[in-house]
Each structure stands twice: as C-alpha cells, then as structure tokens.
Amino acid sequence: MTSIAETLAQGTALLRDSSGSPYADAQLLLAHVLNRGREWLVAHGDATPSVPEIQAFQRLGAKRSRGVPVAYLLGSAGFYGREFLVNENVLIPRPETEHLVDEARRFIGDRPLRVLDVGTGSGAIACTIAAETPASVHGTDISPAAVGIANENARRLGVADRCHFCVGDLTEPVGAQRFDLVVANLPYVPSAEIAREPDPIAYEPREALDGGPDGLALYRLLLDALPPLVNPNALILLEAAPPTIPGLSAIVRSALPHFAITVCRDYAGLDRYLRISTGVALG
Ligand SMILES: C[S@@+](CC[C@H](N)C(=O)[O-])C[C@H]1O[C@@H](n2cnc3c(N)ncnc32)[C@H](O)[C@@H]1O
Structure with a gap:
C-alpha cells in the first residue's frame, strides 16, 4: 500500500x-x-x-x-475568486486579466450599464463583471466551443440572466447595439512567438493566442468596427502583450481621436492594458 x-x-x-x-x-x-x-x-x-x-x-x-496545463487536467481555473470551467477549447484565464475587472467594477459602480466583452473565451471577464456589478454583459467569440463553456460558466455562477454570449467575428454578433463599456483580451501573441510543446501555453487554442504577424491584427479590425458601438462616455479596456502596447496605442489614437489613452501596468509592473475614455489620460 x-x-x-x-x-x-x-x-x-x-x-x-x-x-x-x-x-x-x-x-x-x-x-x-x-x-x-x-x-x-x-x-x-x-x-x-x-x-x-x-x-x-x-x-x-x-x-x-x-506539458498539459494543470487547469486543463482539473477542468477548472480560478479567476477573481471564482472557479471557471475550462478545457482545451478556451484560454486559461490569467491573473493579469483581473485588472480589467477591477477597472470595470470602478467604472460601473452600481449602474446597470451595458458591457461588451469581445473574445470572451471561458467568459471569465464577462461572468465576473456580471457577478460583481448590476451590468448586463454581451460576449462574443469566434469559437462555438468557447461560447458553450462561457454559457455554462454563467449558468454555474448564477449570472446567466445578465450574460448573453454569441458566436461570431469580433463585434459582428451585436450588430449596431451600443455599449457603455467594452473590454477585450483578444489574441495578441505575434504568430512567430507562439510557444511549442512541451510549453503548457502550446496546449491552449491557437485561435486564442495568435495575433498575426505583429500581434495586433485582431485589434486593428476591432478598432475599425468600434467607434459606432460606444456610447459618448464609454470606457474601453484592451489587454495586450507589453511590447505591443505602443502599437496598440497608435491604432486606438487614430480610431478614437477624441478619447484619452492611459497605459496601465500589471502585477509584474509591465505595461499590460489600455484604459481608453473620454476623460483625461492618467499618465
Ligand atoms: C486571449 S483569449 C481571451 C479569453 C478571455 N477573454 C480571457 O481573458 O480569458 C482570446 C479569445 O478571442 C477569441 N477570438 C479569436 N479571434 C476572434 C474573432 N475574430 N472574433 C471573436 N473572438 C475571437 C478566441 O477564440 C479566444 O477565446
């Protein structure tokens, strides 16, 4: 024994x-x-x-x-204090993405705002915002399997009534609807830098990682589509790889010239996401 x-x-x-x-x-x-x-x-x-x-x-x-990640073996990953169902069809939610939720909570407060989460994956951001605030959240993903998991997570967390997940390309599923807050953690790894097995990241879906030659291909398309979808005082939060943040800032500046951009750091002190608002940039 x-x-x-x-x-x-x-x-x-x-x-x-x-x-x-x-x-x-x-x-x-x-x-x-x-x-x-x-x-x-x-x-x-x-x-x-x-x-x-x-x-x-x-x-x-x-x-x-x-090299298979522990989260896939357990079928579950922690995010913002809750457990999310995950499998090989979705990215394992990362701690640095919790900053987007912190920002969203501060912005939403107790208002029943309309939120869009583009590239929702497991629904980690969308479900957490719905659980932490009175907002209603629309999530889109190109992967039908990911949308299935996001729906299941919303059901398990008791927020399915305020989470609406749709399969489709970027913002296409939401048509001409407008939003007060847009969050996106789109694939942002430059294609040539995608890890190979046995690196655990290689087990995550390529469509959740591959951001094209410079890591910003999907963000370019998103920023083309975004201007008519945001309300006048909207907040936009975009996560990216630290080296791609200057390039992403330039894309945002040209698509949304009247918005102020703040570059924000993650727990490791690395430039990680943009906070884009009609207010004054914070640094
Ligand atoms: C980096 S993962 C982020 C997942 C989740 N938001 C998170 O933070 O854990 C990017 C997600 O974007 C999705 N995606 C990739 N291309 C897309 C597209 N053209 N339209 C919508 N979603 C897309 C992927 O399927 C993946 O679920």
Missing part, C-alpha cells in the same frame, strides 16, 4: 523536470483524484489511496509531465 505522502513524493519526482512547481502540481492532481482539498492531503499523509486512485493520479501526472 502506498501512502499519500509517498504518492506525492513519487509525483513530485516525476514532474521535477517539466514543471516549475512539481510539488504543488502533484498535490493539486492528487487532491482532484481523491476529491479532497490540499489541506486534507497535508493532514492525512499516512492515508492510503486505492489502486484505481493511484492509477488515475499517475495518468494525470504523465499528462502533466508532457
């Missing part, structure tokens, strides 16, 4: 060369298999999982050692 502590030690050894956090990954995978919390594992190191449980853990460990 193999104990939890021994199983974790074996899993950690297996993942040592492929993961930056082998022990944490092994813990998460074993906790998932045993349907327990990580704290429970720590407190029950002498307990002995069944043979099928150990085998299930070993199968997950083998996939993780080939």
Whole structure:
C-alpha cells in the first residue's frame, strides 16, 4: 500500500523536470483524484489511496509531465475568486486579466450599464463583471466551443440572466447595439512567438493566442468596427502583450481621436492594458 505522502513524493519526482512547481502540481492532481482539498492531503499523509486512485493520479501526472496545463487536467481555473470551467477549447484565464475587472467594477459602480466583452473565451471577464456589478454583459467569440463553456460558466455562477454570449467575428454578433463599456483580451501573441510543446501555453487554442504577424491584427479590425458601438462616455479596456502596447496605442489614437489613452501596468509592473475614455489620460 502506498501512502499519500509517498504518492506525492513519487509525483513530485516525476514532474521535477517539466514543471516549475512539481510539488504543488502533484498535490493539486492528487487532491482532484481523491476529491479532497490540499489541506486534507497535508493532514492525512499516512492515508492510503486505492489502486484505481493511484492509477488515475499517475495518468494525470504523465499528462502533466508532457506539458498539459494543470487547469486543463482539473477542468477548472480560478479567476477573481471564482472557479471557471475550462478545457482545451478556451484560454486559461490569467491573473493579469483581473485588472480589467477591477477597472470595470470602478467604472460601473452600481449602474446597470451595458458591457461588451469581445473574445470572451471561458467568459471569465464577462461572468465576473456580471457577478460583481448590476451590468448586463454581451460576449462574443469566434469559437462555438468557447461560447458553450462561457454559457455554462454563467449558468454555474448564477449570472446567466445578465450574460448573453454569441458566436461570431469580433463585434459582428451585436450588430449596431451600443455599449457603455467594452473590454477585450483578444489574441495578441505575434504568430512567430507562439510557444511549442512541451510549453503548457502550446496546449491552449491557437485561435486564442495568435495575433498575426505583429500581434495586433485582431485589434486593428476591432478598432475599425468600434467607434459606432460606444456610447459618448464609454470606457474601453484592451489587454495586450507589453511590447505591443505602443502599437496598440497608435491604432486606438487614430480610431478614437477624441478619447484619452492611459497605459496601465500589471502585477509584474509591465505595461499590460489600455484604459481608453473620454476623460483625461492618467499618465
Ligand atoms: C486571449 S483569449 C481571451 C479569453 C478571455 N477573454 C480571457 O481573458 O480569458 C482570446 C479569445 O478571442 C477569441 N477570438 C479569436 N479571434 C476572434 C474573432 N475574430 N472574433 C471573436 N473572438 C475571437 C478566441 O477564440 C479566444 O477565446
């Protein structure tokens, strides 16, 4: 019989060369298999999982050692304090994207505004805004599978009545509707820089990553379409890769010359998103 502590030690050894956090990954995978919390594992190191449980853990460990992200193996990822269903059809929501939600919350306050989330993926931004504010949110995505997951996340989080997800190209599904807030975390990795296996990012959908030759192809198209869709005092929040932020600012300046642009940093201190509003730029 193999104990939890021994199983974790074996899993950690297996993942040592492929993961930056082998022990944490092994813990998460074993906790998932045993349907327990990580704290429970720590407190029950002498307990002995069944043979099928150990085998299930070993199968997950083998996939993780080939680079498959833990979130896909668990089927779930945390974002802004909530758990979101994720699989290989959607980008795993990133902590830096939480800044967009912070900005959205500050802007919306307690107003029932209309929000558009372009390239919604798992619906992480859209569902969180709906959960944190009284806004109603329209989300679009080119991927039918992503829209299915976004709908399921909205249902699980109890915000389906204020989340409307549609399959389609950028803003095409919303026609001529107007919005008070537009958020977008569109694919922004330059095509030549997309990671390859076993990098975990290579397991994420290419259509969620590939931003064309300079990373800004989709943002160019979005900014062409956006001006008639935003209300006069609207706020627009666009996330991008730090090196592409100056290029994105130039595209925004030409599409929305009367708006002020503020470049905002992420938790790592890197230029990460643009805050575009009719107010004065903040720096
Ligand atoms: C970087 S992911 C962001 C997902 C989610 N908003 C988030 O922050 O986790 C970009 C998303 O844009 C979608 N996408 C790519 N091209 C698109 C297009 N032309 N129109 C709408 N969505 C698109 C992808 O399918 C993907 O779900």
